[in-house]
Amino acid sequence: MTTPGVDQIPSVANDVSHASDLRAAARWLVGGSASIVAVLVANLQFRNLDGLEEVGAWAVMAALSAILTALTSVVWVLYRAAGVLAVPRRSIGELSELDRSDNGGFPGRRLESPKSALMKYLVVERRNDLLGASRDAIGQLSGDHIKAYKATTINKPGDRVRIGTNIYDLGDSAAMSALTSLSLDLGRRVQCVVDAAAAFETQQRYDRLAKGLKWAGAPFVASLLVLLLLPTLVPDVMQVKVPTRVQIASPASWPTPCAGMLLDGIAVGGNMDAPIVVIPRQGNCPAQKLTETAHLIVIPKVD
DSSP states (O other): OOOTTOOOOOOOOOHHHHHHHHHHHHHHHHHHHHHHHHIIIIISOGGGGTTHHHHOHHHHHHHHHHHHHHHHHHHHHHHHHHHHHTOOOOOHHHHHHHHHTTTOOTTSOOOSOOSSHHHHIIIIITIIIIIOTTOOOHHHHHHHHHHHHHHHHTSOTTOEEEETTEEEETTOHHHHHHHHHHHHHHHHHHHHHHHHHHHHHHHHHHHHHHHHHHHHHHHHHHHHHHHHHHHHHSOOOOBOOSOEEEEEEOOTTOSSTTTTOEEEEEEEEEETTEEEEEEOOBTTBOOEEEOOOTTSEEEEOOO
16 A cells, blocks of 8 residues: 555665765775874984985985975875865755756756756656655755645644645545655655765765875875985995094195194094094194094094
8 A cells, every 4th residue: 555645665775874984984094194194204214314415406306396295195185085074965955956956947847957967866867766756856855845744733624735746635634644654755855865965975076086096196105215215325424423543634725733734533423424523732733623524534543
């Protein structure tokens, strides 16, 4: 037995669960992107890039470009994922207006298919399970729902209400029972339309995110490889960790009494390319501490 005005309900896609799954995937991407940023900032040893100027200006520019590219890729993913999480939930009234402005002919019959993907999905592809076979506009569904709700809550017994092709006598208990069932069915359909619209727009944004991941992922991976490769180009320099006996060959043009001398000293810091050296008094050369030795020849002394 069927209720007048109530269309048979086919199996309905679980739009709420589907949209929830997509948002969960987007949240996972947000968490993963945040972890990647943490790796870039904390785990990647940026201090290893300090010596890149010795490789060349191109290496410094390559490192800066790689860092900027990697961060830009992550920010893009975060932006797109945030769009999936923040899909606006449209009301049935807003959807009705969008349908009416997109070739919707209600209260007349629809003469042309909707142009927007959202409306085509709601009123064409899923017309039967959302609107019902007897309707072709969201406004028609919304209007029928309002009429049925008013008939069961506001109208007085004895009134007659027309919904679709059926007329209900509110003084008849059988008609009231049919109206109650119809009102529940229409309320469910209204909610399903709202859920389906949210799920469709979530899916569209997620598809754009998934499609763009390969374009964002490729430069990101390339940037990481560049950042890992560049430090290997920096020449290894032995650091001075303990006092080391050295000899310094000072050039003849050195404007000090130490010019042209082979001086004994002790390296106490820096590295062997430019150590910090303490030298005792030697001949006319006074005792002193040399901190700028990159232009001098420093030779480790073997006893």
